Amino acid sequence: MEASHMEQQTLRLQGCMYQYSRAIYRTLKDFIDPYADVQSRLASRRAVLLACEQTMERLAGDPLYFSKPDRALFQDIRRHFPITAQAHVAWTVNQGVAAAVTFIEEQIEAGALDGGVARCRATTRKGRPCQRTPLPERDYCPSHQHLEQRRVAA
């Protein structure tokens, strides 16, 4: 039951995330190599849209452990754009992905991703509750398991 609830939350989140991939795509599509033939340009558009969507799906499914999603997306799509557009593409990707990450973090803080799933009891360096899954039959995740050992020893 909890798994399917969690899946629903992930699906809902992915639906929201498509707004962000579409926004990035809309800004970028007109910069796709203007000298390429029509077929290549269409293929590039599809590839860019797909890369944006995959980035957002991955962010929605694994928001805390997808490091540097903007860099990853830029690397994936930059070959579809002329040299003169690279800086603009990088900036657009950076801004668009940052907006999506902010949205996801707000969802996490609002508890939208909890879904009744057990969470590590530690607090992160930023003072937020750790979102990782505890070790089996433990209260803490692998990164924070030393806290539990200390408690057991005391």
Ligand SMILES: [Zn+2]
């Ligand atoms: Zn933890």
